[in-house]
Structures are given as C-alpha cells and as structure tokens.
Amino acid sequence: MNKSQYQELIEKINRWDYEYYVLNQSSISDRQYDAYLQQIRAYEEKNPSEIAKQSPSFRVGGTASEKFEKYTRQHKMYSLDNTYNEEDLRTFYDRLCKNTGQEEVELIIEPKIDGLSVECVFENDQFAFGATRGDGLTGEKVTHNLKTIRSIPLQTIAKTDLPAFAVRGEVYLDRKDLAQINIEREKEGQPVFKNPRNAASGSLRLLDATVTAKRPLKVIFYDVHMEDSPFAKHEDVFVFFKASGFPTHPQIFKARNFDRLLEICQAQEQKRHDYPYDIDGLVIKVNDKQLQNQLGFTSKYPKWAIAYKFETEEALTQIEDVTFQVGRTGVLTPVAHLTPIFFFFFSVAKASLHNIDEIEKKDIRIGDFVYVEKAGEIIPHVLRVELEKRPRSVKKISVPKHCPVCGYETGKKDEKDVAVRCLNTIGCGAQLIGAIEYFCSRKAMNIENVGPALIEQLVSQDKIKDVADLFTLTFDDLVDLERMAEKSANNVILSIAAAKVKATLPRLIMALGIPFVGETAAVLLAQEFGQFSKLVTLPVEEIKSRMEAIHGIGDKMVASVEEFLAHTTHQKIIQKLLQSGIDPVYEVASGGALEGVSFAITGKLSQSRDHIKEKIIAAGGKFSTQINKNLHYLVCNEPSSSAKYKKAQDLGVEIITEKKLDELLG
Secondary structure, three states: OOHHHHHHHHHHHHHHHHHHHOOOOOOOOHHHHHHHHHHHHHHHHHOHHHOOOOOHHHHHOOOOOOOOOEEEOOOOOOOOOEEOOHHHHHHHHHHHHHHHOOOOOOEEEEEEEOOEEEEEEEEOOEEEEEEEOOOOOEEEEOHHHHHOOOOOOOEOOOOOOOOEEEEEEEEEOOHHHHHHHHHHHHHOOOOOOOOHHHHHHHHHOOOOHHHHHOOOOEEEEEEEEOOOOOOOEHHHHHHHHHHHOOOOOOOOEEEOOHHHHHHHHHHHHHOHHHOOOOEEEEEEEEOEHHHHHHHOEOOOOEOOEEEEEOOOEEEEEEEEEEEEEEOOOOEEEEEEEEEEEEEOOEEEEEEEOOOHHHHHHHOOEEOOEEEEEEOOOOOOEEEEEOHHHOOOOOEEOOOOOEOOOOOOEEEOOOOOOOOOEEOOOOOOHHHHHHHHHHHHOOOOOOOOOOOHHHHHHHHHOOOOOOHHHHHHOOHHHHHOOOOOOHHHHHHHHHHHHHHHHHOOHHHHHHHOOOOOOOHHHHHHHHHHHOEHHHHHHOOHHHHHHHHHOOOOOOHHHHHHHHHHHHOHHHHHHHHHHHHOOOOOEOOOOOOOOOOOOEEEEOOOOOOOHHHHHHHHHHOOOEEOOOOOOOOOEEEOOOOOOOHHHHHHHHHOOEEEOHHHHHHHHO
8 A cells, every 4th residue: 555545545534434323324344344444554654654544543542641631712611501491491482582672583493402512623624622611711632632533533524614613522432432441440340330421421531542442432412613614504504514524412402482482392392212322401592693692691601592491200119227427617418329220321329418407308218119310410409308208217317426437426517507517627638638638729729640549548647637738749658559550649749849830829828728718708708818828827806907908808708718817727737828839929910001990891702701800810909809989990891781781880880891901901
C-alpha cells in the first residue's frame, strides 16, 4: 500500500462510519471493515511519520495519560431549568410568548438522553480536541478518549469552509451494552456501574484510552458554536450535522403551538422505554435563533430552552433495615436498605429517607412495604408506605443517640433544626473526611488526585487529622497505602503543591467550610480583608464590625464566622495553614481602572457572567449580587423585566452596557 492508497482507505473508513452512525445504514460487513482497518494499522506501523490526524487507528486508544488538562471555553455550556408538569410547561410557553411579543412560538423538541455532556472542537474540518462540560466554563480535555468513539467523525464528511467550530453533545451507553459491561466487571471482581450515565462518565474519564476504546460509547450532538453563525433556526443545525457527519437523535419534533407541544410531551413519555438508552425527559428549545438571542440567559440557564422531566417511576418493595450516614456537617441521613427492585433494568437496593422528620411524617418502619421512586438519582427516594401490607413484625426506626461513626452524643442544634447531628464537630471521623473532601473539591482548593478513597485511608491510618495536614504529607506517608504506587504518590504530592501555589483567597475562605459562607460571600470577605492572615488574626471585634459593613453579609453569617474563628481547634488549623506558607493575597491591581467601583449584572450578555465578574475584580472593582443605593453600576445590554433592573431604576443606579464596561476597563 502506498500513501495515496492509505489516504483513500481512510476516507472510505470514515465514510462507512458516517453511513453506519449517521445514516443508520451499512454498505460493508463487519469482517470487511476490520480487514481494511488492519491494513491501515499495518501501513502506520511501517510509516509512523505519515499517520494522518483523521486515521481511524485513533479509535483504539493510545498511551495512558497521567492526568487530564483543564480547558476553559469562551462560551459557557449552560445547564437547563426543569419543568415537571403541564402547568409549569404552560407557564414557560406563556413567558416565551410574552417576552417575544408573539402569540405563538415555534419550538424544537429533542429526547433528553441521560449521559455526559461534551464539547468537540474542529479546526479546518478536523477533530482538534474535546472536553467535558465540567462546571460549564471549565472542563477537562478528554480528546484521546473521545477519539475512540466511532460515531464522532475525525474529519467532517463534507467541507465546511470554517476555520473552527465547536459541537456539543451527549456521550451515552445503551442499556444492553451496560448490562454486558457489568457482567464482565462482576467476573473480574469489580463493582458494577449503577446506571448508564455513571458508566459513560467513568469510561470517558479513564486515563487509559485503550480501556475506553473497549466500551461501546455512543454520542448524539445537539448544538454547534461558531463565529458569525449562518443558522436562522435551530433546525438548521441538524441539517448541518447530517451533512458534516455528526450523529443526532433520530426523533426530533417541531411544535408550532402549545397544544402540539403538550401532545408531543405526553406521547414521548409513553414511549420512553422504546429507546435502547435511558431518556429522562425532553429538551424544548425556541427554534428561531433571533428570538433565542432576544430572550438571552440567566446566570444559570438559557431563557429560550427548558427540560421537561418525565414523571418519576415507582415500584413496591420492602425495607429490610435502616442505617445512618454521617456527612460533613454532622447530619445523620437515614438510608433504607431494600429488597432489590429493578428500575430501567437496573437493580436498586437503597433509598434515601432524608431526615427523621420525614420518617415520622410518613410513618416509615423497618419491615414496611414502601413505594420507591426513581428520577435519575443514584439513591432513589421512599414515596409512601403501603399500610395494607404492613406486617405485624415492623419495627420503629430509632434515632441513634450516639454517632454510628465516633460514638459521640447526637442531637439537634436548636429547635428549628430538622436534622439530627453528631455533636462531635471536631473529633468525628466521618465529619473530618467530609470536611477534607470539601476542602479538596473543585470549587474550593481544587486539589487533584485526592479523592474520597484516598482521604478515607489517610484519616483511618492517622496520616492526617485536619485539612492543614494535607500540606505536610510526604511521599513515605503515601507510598505504603493500599493501591498507591510510587507514580501515584508523586502525583498526589505534586497536586497538593500545585494547589498551594495556585490558592486564591476566595477559594481558601470557602474551603474552610464556614457555615453560610459560600462562593459569593467568600469573594466579599476577600475583597474586604485582602489577605488570609488579616482575616484570621485581626481582633474579633474588628472582624465583626468590618463584616457588618459589607453589603450582602447578614447577621447570621457574621455570627457564623465569629464562632468559627473563636474555636480553638479552628485556630490551630489556621495557624498550621499559615505555617505551611498558605497566605494568599486578594489579587487586585493597585490603582486598577475600576478600583473601589461596584457592579452588578443582569439580562442577556455576550460573555459569561463569570468572565465579566473576573474582569471587574481583576481591575479592582467590586462585584455584588444585590442592588442597593451604594451600587455604582448595573451592567445590562438592553431594557430588562428582571427585578434587579427595576430596583436599579427605582434607586437611580446607573445602568450601563457591556460596551460601556469595556470602556471603563480601558
């Protein structure tokens, strides 16, 4: 085979993949396909310098990666708001009509596959890289793993003449494929996947792409992003997908009025199990792209789209036992252990009972026959007791008087508290594990390679007694742990060191787990105090008075921070963090263009809110989630019906556009 024949065979293979995955037809047998693929591999082994980027040999994976590279996208992958019934659906539709000034709005309806959202970037019609959705803005590059999915074209079938574009889709597994994977995992003594979504997510995030290649992952695409989009309607996107070789859902519907929308939703709910994969609802989108732009986004969702979630399914089973789990804040969560039942062909043996008040309200007892609902959660929920089937031998569920983990006394913090907690806030191992998991989480210190299993080992073997001990861990502390090779131990040490260097003041404040202090409050505290050591070492009265002056910080939060900093154990942890060299400064350029100027945001924007917020703060400005008379500017591109916009008008706060903000930024 020469180079020309090699290139020609690659084009044929990619064409056959397109026919199979997009057109749902095949012009070649599996045996012939595999024979041609073997010819390509043989040529590449002899000519490694000539391997084409679009070669199907990438489908079998490659060398294992040590970790995934982070990817921050320019355009956020938003989540969808949910609706559950006809009334909510009508409210959504009426709002669309009102905000667009139209009597009827045309909609596109797509089945909502329960999978893992990804984005694939193409440059000059070739698959350049792909990433998971992550938090919407930042995901992980999983390019090698995505290339193993045969339904993703490595090169577009038709020439697009576009320098770059990004397609977004859902990676999933058919139910029968998951069943086969679980059979193999059971044979190998590995835990089975609880549902197709977990299996798809876990498979795509394996560091070794050769393992991913052995799992029959599939993908459907639902949207595309490009500069100067030519599409007038969302349905045009699917025409582009079909012409370019991207698989889409075979059932896509159009509704020109509410009655037709409702008819489609009801019909598809009845047919949900006809699909070979799990769908948990429908995605409903405004078809007209101009109207989409007019409607815009909230900070979390597009206003022109919504997810219609199907009614939860329920099944009858018996409670065999009830145990209690202890979380980060000490809350005891009751979990029902059930006689196994099947939802969507998968066994379920546990269900959440939420809290003690819920148990008493529903009069749930051990031995009861109960109806359990499944709505996509890993642990389903108990709906109600079937009293007619109640055996005489049922037992009331007793609230543990002592923590099932540490043995300490349990109780409620106050009369308003619905949760029973372990009151050993410092010495409980379960609370410690939860606190360290939270400290390492993506939104907090973002320490990679330190997951729940490792944390549990470190705590159980007394390697760490608090979050600060993470920064004094050594290679020798790690390498003797179960399933911890030298390479893995080094990766953990490097990840902790990297987190220490990259730590920002808001992330560190949030990572401490102070009750009521979330992401926004952490930024406000960082802006006010400027450095970690100042926040934690100033006299308590000064900290309290300065916090009380911050708009957006309430009395409950002030009291919580005051109590946290006054606790002897917390003081010791803080001192250990400082001794480890962790004392981040809030990075605001001195004399920044926006120094001392406060902003809030509302309405449709061309950039993500997080990106605009970062620009404001980087230039010395202050970001607020609330409107008050002390606010300098509200950023909004056009008149809005939002409460923020109206309040800004009432208070005389100046309303500016993104363009004006950019001018202020210089």
